[in-house]
Amino acid sequence: MIDFELKPETKQLQQMTAAVANGVFRPVSRYYDDHEHEKVKELYALVESMTPPVRKETEGEGKKRSGRGLAQGPEPNVALVVSMEELAWGDTGILLCWPQRGLGNSAIEAVGTPEQKARFAGKFAAMAITEPGAGSDTAAITSTARLDPETNEWIINGEKIFVTSGYHCDAVVVWATLDKSKGRAAIKSFVVEKGVPGMTVTKVEKKLGIRASDTAAIVFEDCRIPYDNILGSPEIQNRGEAGLGGVMKTFDATRPGVAAMAIGVARAALEFTKTKLESEGHTFPYGRSPLHLNAIQKSILEMEAELEVARLLNLRAASMLDTGIRNSLEASMAKAKAGRAATLVTQKCVEILGPIGYSREHLVEKWLRDCKITDIFEGTGQIQMLIIARSILGFSRDMLK
Amino acid sequence: MADFTLDEDQRQIQDMARKFAANELRPIARECDEEAVAPSEVLDKVWELGFCANAIPENYGGYDLGRSALTSAIMVEELAWGDLGLTMAALSPLLMMVPILEFGADEQKEEWLPKFCGERFFPGTAAIMEPRIVFDPLELGTTVETQGENVVISGKKCMVPLADQAEHILVYASPRNGDAPQPVKAVIVDRNTPGLSIGPKEKNLGLNALPLFPVAFDQCVVPASRCVGRDRGIDYMKLLNLSRANLSAMAVGVARASHEYALTYAKERxxxxxxxxxxxxxxxxxAEAAMExxxxxxxxxRAAWRLDRNEDATKDAxxxxxxxxxxAMKVVDYGVQILGGHGYIREHPVEMWFRNGRSFSITEGLAIG
Incomplete structure (x- = not known):
C-alpha cells in the first residue's frame, strides 16, 4: 500500500542521526575541510561510544540485516538513506570517513561468504576500481590477479586511483582481471588487507571538496593474498554482470546512499539560504500561483521541489531493496536525479546568497564543493543516464554505447 | 512504512482505467481534437465507471465506497494518458460534486448529491479561472456581495467546462465586505440567472475536446442559501489542493503518453x-523523461496521500x-523533438500532447478528485 510515512524505528534513527550531524559533525565541519585528510578523531570516538556495535547482528541473519550500523530496523535500506541524508546534512566528507562504512564493506556484505563476512568484520574496507586509464569503463581495467598454484595465493598487480578512504581504511576490495582477453567476465574482486607486502599507498589526492575524506592511489606489486580473499566465484562465466562476481549488485544498494548524501548537503544549503532570506523579510508562499512569485521565491520553491523529487525517487529505490525487488533502474534514477539536482541547488544557493555564499566564513561554499562529488562517484550522472536508457529501451551495451 | 506499491483495489482501478483509456479514449482522441467535441457517448461511458456515485453516501443515492485523492490520482493518470480533454470533460461533474460533498450543508447535500447518482451523465461544472494575465486563484477578481437574503455576483470567468450543457455553475468568488480579505465562497448559480451570460465556445491552443466557455456575471442575484456550506463556507485552499494533486496526476498521464510514443518511435526510426x-x-x-x-x-x-490523511497539503500540492x-511541458516537448519533422505533423499525436501539456501551468481548479 502506498505510504509515505516512515516507520517509528526509522524516525527514531532519523532523529538520532540528525542529532549526531548537528552536535558532532557540524562543529568540526570547517576544521576538517581546512585540515585535509586529518583523521576525524571525533568520528572514531563516536563510533567507539556506539557500543555494542550493530555489526554483531550480521552473522546468520537474513539479508534484511546488511550489518551496516545505519541500515537497521524493519526497513533497513529506507533507514539507511534517511539517516545518511541527516549525516550528510552535517558533513559529507566526515560521513565518508565513517569506519566500517566503506564501499568495500558493502561489497563484502553483498557477495561475501559467511566466512568472509566474519573474517573481515570490524574492518573498514575501501573499494578500488578506478585506474589511471579506466574510470566509468570498468571493463577496461588492467590490474591483474594470477593464482599461484604452489602457494594457493592470488598475486595482484596494478595501479588503482581515486580509492575513497584508501589511506585510512583497514582493507581494500580490489577489482582485477583474471584474463584481460575475456573482458568483463574475467573481472573479479579481492580483499587485500592493509600491511600486506606489495601494497603501497602512493598518493593522497587534494580535492575540490569532501576534504575530510581521503582519496588514495594504491599500487600493487606482486601483492600476495590468500585464495579465500576472492569475493564471489573464481569461474570466468560469460553471463553479464555475474562476471564481476556480482559486485555490480553492490551499486543497487550504495547508489541510494550517495543520492541521500547529495540530498542532505543540498538540503543544508537550501535551509541556510531560506533562513538568511527569511531573516531579511522574504517569504515563500506555497499556495500561490508560480506566476506571482518573484525570482528568489521561484528559485527556492523549484529547488525544494527538485530535492523532494530526488528524495522520493530515492526512498522508492531503497524501499524496493527492502522488499526484495530488483531496483537497478530505480537506483540509477535516484542517483542521477539527486546528484544533478543537488549540484544545481548548492550552486544556486551560493548565487542567491552572493558574497555570503561565496565567503568561507560560512559553509555554503563548502557544500557546493562537497556536493559536486555526488554527481561523479558511484557512477557519474551520465553513466546513470546510460543505465536508465538501456533499461527502458531494452538495449544491450553494444546497442547503446 | 515507506511503500510505493499499489494495493489490490488501486491496482484494479488502475487496470480498469488503463484499459478504458486505451479502448475508449485513445482511438477517438485525434478526431475529438480536430472536431473540438466531447461526444456524449464517451461522457456516458466514463460516467458508468461510477466515479461520482461511488463517492456519494448511500443516503444520497450513492454507493458510499469512499473518496480518495490518491486513488483518484492513480485513475486520472491513466485516463489523461488516453486523452486529457475528454478526461476533463467527462470528470467535470466532480468540479461541482466534490465541493458540495466536502463542505455542503446537509440540505444542500440532500438537494444536489442525488443528481450525481443518476444513470446518465450529469453535466456539473465550476467557474474558477478568469481571463486576465498572471491569474492567481488566491486573488479572484470575481466578487460576491451579501445583500440581505441574497448574494450578488459580478465578474468574468473563462475556461468553464461544459457551460453549454450545465444547468448550474459552481462559481468561486471573493466576498466584498470592507478591505479585509475574506475566505472565497463557492456559489451554485443557475445558468438562466439574469445577468449571467455564456459566451461563444472558446478556441484554445489545446484541450480542444474539452468544451470551454467564457461566462460573465453582471450583478447576478442568487439566494444566499446557494453558498456552499452556507455560513460555514468552504475550505477553498483544500479544494485548490485537491485540484492541484489531480491536475498533477493528469500531467503525468499526458507526459507518459508522449514519452511512450517517442520511445517506440526512436527504436523503430x-x-x-x-x-x-x-x-x-x-x-x-x-532516460531523463522516464526519470522525471x-x-x-x-x-x-504524496500530495494526494497527504490530502487523504486530512493534513494541510498546501506545500505538497x-x-x-x-x-x-x-x-510535463519538457517531456511533451521532447516527444515532438524526438520525432523531429514527423512530430510536427498532425498524423502523429505528439503535437496534440504538446499543446495539451502546455495547459497544466495555466489551469487551476479544472479537475478535482
Whole structure:
C-alpha cells in the first residue's frame, strides 16, 4: 500500500542521526575541510561510544540485516538513506570517513561468504576500481590477479586511483582481471588487507571538496593474498554482470546512499539560504500561483521541489531493496536525479546568497564543493543516464554505447 | 512504512482505467481534437465507471465506497494518458460534486448529491479561472456581495467546462465586505440567472475536446442559501489542493503518453544505419523523461496521500503542481523533438500532447478528485 510515512524505528534513527550531524559533525565541519585528510578523531570516538556495535547482528541473519550500523530496523535500506541524508546534512566528507562504512564493506556484505563476512568484520574496507586509464569503463581495467598454484595465493598487480578512504581504511576490495582477453567476465574482486607486502599507498589526492575524506592511489606489486580473499566465484562465466562476481549488485544498494548524501548537503544549503532570506523579510508562499512569485521565491520553491523529487525517487529505490525487488533502474534514477539536482541547488544557493555564499566564513561554499562529488562517484550522472536508457529501451551495451 | 506499491483495489482501478483509456479514449482522441467535441457517448461511458456515485453516501443515492485523492490520482493518470480533454470533460461533474460533498450543508447535500447518482451523465461544472494575465486563484477578481437574503455576483470567468450543457455553475468568488480579505465562497448559480451570460465556445491552443466557455456575471442575484456550506463556507485552499494533486496526476498521464510514443518511435526510426535511440542524444532525452515522469508521479501521489490523511497539503500540492506542469511541458516537448519533422505533423499525436501539456501551468481548479 502506498505510504509515505516512515516507520517509528526509522524516525527514531532519523532523529538520532540528525542529532549526531548537528552536535558532532557540524562543529568540526570547517576544521576538517581546512585540515585535509586529518583523521576525524571525533568520528572514531563516536563510533567507539556506539557500543555494542550493530555489526554483531550480521552473522546468520537474513539479508534484511546488511550489518551496516545505519541500515537497521524493519526497513533497513529506507533507514539507511534517511539517516545518511541527516549525516550528510552535517558533513559529507566526515560521513565518508565513517569506519566500517566503506564501499568495500558493502561489497563484502553483498557477495561475501559467511566466512568472509566474519573474517573481515570490524574492518573498514575501501573499494578500488578506478585506474589511471579506466574510470566509468570498468571493463577496461588492467590490474591483474594470477593464482599461484604452489602457494594457493592470488598475486595482484596494478595501479588503482581515486580509492575513497584508501589511506585510512583497514582493507581494500580490489577489482582485477583474471584474463584481460575475456573482458568483463574475467573481472573479479579481492580483499587485500592493509600491511600486506606489495601494497603501497602512493598518493593522497587534494580535492575540490569532501576534504575530510581521503582519496588514495594504491599500487600493487606482486601483492600476495590468500585464495579465500576472492569475493564471489573464481569461474570466468560469460553471463553479464555475474562476471564481476556480482559486485555490480553492490551499486543497487550504495547508489541510494550517495543520492541521500547529495540530498542532505543540498538540503543544508537550501535551509541556510531560506533562513538568511527569511531573516531579511522574504517569504515563500506555497499556495500561490508560480506566476506571482518573484525570482528568489521561484528559485527556492523549484529547488525544494527538485530535492523532494530526488528524495522520493530515492526512498522508492531503497524501499524496493527492502522488499526484495530488483531496483537497478530505480537506483540509477535516484542517483542521477539527486546528484544533478543537488549540484544545481548548492550552486544556486551560493548565487542567491552572493558574497555570503561565496565567503568561507560560512559553509555554503563548502557544500557546493562537497556536493559536486555526488554527481561523479558511484557512477557519474551520465553513466546513470546510460543505465536508465538501456533499461527502458531494452538495449544491450553494444546497442547503446 | 515507506511503500510505493499499489494495493489490490488501486491496482484494479488502475487496470480498469488503463484499459478504458486505451479502448475508449485513445482511438477517438485525434478526431475529438480536430472536431473540438466531447461526444456524449464517451461522457456516458466514463460516467458508468461510477466515479461520482461511488463517492456519494448511500443516503444520497450513492454507493458510499469512499473518496480518495490518491486513488483518484492513480485513475486520472491513466485516463489523461488516453486523452486529457475528454478526461476533463467527462470528470467535470466532480468540479461541482466534490465541493458540495466536502463542505455542503446537509440540505444542500440532500438537494444536489442525488443528481450525481443518476444513470446518465450529469453535466456539473465550476467557474474558477478568469481571463486576465498572471491569474492567481488566491486573488479572484470575481466578487460576491451579501445583500440581505441574497448574494450578488459580478465578474468574468473563462475556461468553464461544459457551460453549454450545465444547468448550474459552481462559481468561486471573493466576498466584498470592507478591505479585509475574506475566505472565497463557492456559489451554485443557475445558468438562466439574469445577468449571467455564456459566451461563444472558446478556441484554445489545446484541450480542444474539452468544451470551454467564457461566462460573465453582471450583478447576478442568487439566494444566499446557494453558498456552499452556507455560513460555514468552504475550505477553498483544500479544494485548490485537491485540484492541484489531480491536475498533477493528469500531467503525468499526458507526459507518459508522449514519452511512450517517442520511445517506440526512436527504436523503430532508423538513421545512419541504426535506430535513432542508439544515439545518446536521443537516448538520454528518453532516460531523463522516464526519470522525471516517475518523480512527477511520486510528488502527485504524496500530495494526494497527504490530502487523504486530512493534513494541510498546501506545500505538497503547490510544489507538485508547479513541478509537474514544468516537467510535463519538457517531456511533451521532447516527444515532438524526438520525432523531429514527423512530430510536427498532425498524423502523429505528439503535437496534440504538446499543446495539451502546455495547459497544466495555466489551469487551476479544472479537475478535482
Amino acid at each position: 532508423f538513421a545512419f544505419g541504426e535506430p535513432i535511440a542508439c544515439r545518446q542524444s536521443i537516448a538520454f532525452m528518453l 515522469i516517475d518523480g512527477m508521479r511520486l510528488l502527485a501521489w 503547490g510544489l507538485a503542481k508547479m513541478y509537474c506542469a514544468e516537467q
